[in-house]
Amino acid sequence: MPWRGVFQRYVLKCPVTEAGVSRRTYTHEASLYVHWPYCLKRCSYCNFNKYIPRSVDHVLMTQSLQRETQTLLHISQVSCITSVFFGGGTPSLAQPSTIAAVLETVSKHAQFSANAEVTLEVNPTPAGKARLRDFVAAGVNRFSIGMQSLNDSSLRVLGRDHSPQEALQTLSEARTLCPGRVSVDVMFGLPDQSEDSWQSELEEVLSVCDDHVSLYQLTLERGTHLFKQVQLGEVHVPGDDVTATMYKTARNILKKAGFLQYEVSNFARNNAVSTHNIGYWKAQQYIGVGPGAHGRFVPHSLQGVLREARTQTLEPDVWIREVQQHGHATRRQIQLSHLELLEEVLVMGLRMNEGISHQHWAEFSPEANLHQVFGVSEDFQQLQQRGHLILDDGGLRCSWEGLALLDSILPMLLLRLEMFFKKPAASAATAGRTHGQRKR
Template sequence: MLNKDRAGLYIHVPFCSSKCNYCDFNSYTGKIDHADNYFKSLKKEIELYKAELRHYIINTIFIGGGTPSVVNEQYILEILEKCRTEYNISENCEISIESNPGTLSNEKLKAYKNAGINRISIGLQAYQDKLLKYLGRCHSHKDFTESVKNAKSAGFENINGDIIFGIPGQSLGDWKETLDYLVSLGINHISAYSLKIEEETKFGRMEEQGSLVPVEDELDREMYHYAVDYLNENGLKQYEISNFAKEGYECKHNLIYWKCVDYLGLGAGAHSCLKNTRFSNQISIEGYIDYLNRGEKPLYEKNPLEFTDKMSEYMFLGLRLTAGVSGKEFYELFNRNMFTMYKDIFARLENKSLIKITGDTVKLTRLGLDLANQVFLEFV
């Protein structure tokens, strides 16, 4: 495995002040009173993986959710300190935290910075307050402006803004305004996602009842292409299907997933991949706490990855990156010739103009980026 001595660490904080209408993440409202027991359980889980992680150097930590910034900052500080006590954390470790506008006081941001957190992701989703209300967000764009300003004042340079396109009722003009706004704030990283309507969400139920009509594919793609061109022109280069960054500000933690490097997920519902085994945790907060109170790892599912699975994953995850996949790297990992193994698949995809082969590298074309799922299915 690539960089087998290095790994990433994901820490899940499942608490939210409200549930967004599109969200199907493992997050809960009205359960903040479980926070104390939850973070005590997280510390126990960190201890239980000390043996597995002793051969790894952790060079990225990502604290996600949920909304990690809704809990008292002391919980976050204690978890990071516990990780440093039990694991080998690299000196230049990228440590990210997700947050929502309105939850980031100056005191909290300074505490994060002092604890070594050096990257912060703030969820905007849309510039227009009417769209934020429709999405079920509990902030305005002014709250986002204030959060970015406060983060910069606290010393954060590495700031990400999350945005969504393809929202019902969102015009191309609205989308352009959102992009203009983020660029004007001087943010170094932008994640731009097409709205996906999931079954077990408020939007999913609305679609089923006929009160929500998804945006037409043509408009969705027009928004996407505009974002790719506009952000590239403004110094935020596309390095992955949905991610754009100024040079040197690419998210190192997400690159771990796309490059098939090992990672451990801690917390309720967190997923892991270590030593060719994929596993996940108990989903509910209560179930997660119960397992750890008994001194057991809170495992929910565990599946070994076959050699062929690892090769497939390398292909369909690596092709998400605009840099594409490398034949040399593939051979170093698997002792196989990528171009021999996938000769027929590459020929089919090339004939459909979905991939471009240049020397040792295979990349998605612009059409391939639009039809990425069709490409990925070829390797599953």
């Protein structure tokens, strides 16, 4: 039976209050992240958990993903899955039947919320384009396309295995299959990229894209080929002042094009936001399946009462063996203290344009509201006076200018949070640890 038929049989609406407003059942609903670890080649800038195999046993990989999904759903006792995200690696190299099998496993052991978002990351090569229709038939209803650049020389420096024309063809096919539900990833701060060339490239992207754009500044990660090239002076990247201007320019161009910046790196029009990623930013539960995947949930079937941060075994072969032996391959699990959980609520929530509402904060911190924790701090008040932070009846959020300065604002807020919750007795937590699934 096609998975779409299964979806129609098992879909439900998550609990709602009498007023019709969704009631977040943090212990009974979650999103699902599925990591496909394989790629055809490693990009020069990438340090993600990915592998270049000689061959892939798709049957064994599918069985292992299904079994770990079933086991972790049982451990979490989650009954409602709100979204699924197939990331990597290059999940568009997986067989559509693998995607369908994982989704059917979910439908057998939990239920999907109404209009559940199912996203697949796509590498815009001819092979990726050729399978899009089959992925839709398997149950995917949203694509995230790793375009990265429409400049030939930039793609070569990044080590990408597609051309600008192939990216445009893949984007066109994806928009035909999932109109209004296609995102593109675009990078700035690339080697030899100027402010003018970046502006021209972004305007070209906006002339062909759908309703969602994700902007990422190139990060030079130690151990990558590109990092070594820059260290040796073989290639040159723009300075911090230039990349700051690039980001500001991009925000203004996207705003004029009708895109709302709803998160530091994400822009949408026609309300085409990524509900899966919003789940991360709102500190909702998520289950991570696959080699190296991360998760955050309360393990009820193990008599857990605290949310755990879980990381699955990194290496695919070892991960498969552990799943066969134990049903899952959780290599690391750490109970999050109250302070650590609030740190994640703060760090992730302030990434969003809407910030953190009083109601949302109270769900995690009923004993102390936002005004009590932050409002009396002199450093905080100075940031308010500069117009970088806003704390009002709506909650806590960054201003338009403050969102661009979030990395420099967070250390003060985290210190304030730690000082508040460690008085008079010390907590077991340490500040600054946050995790989340990363996009390619």
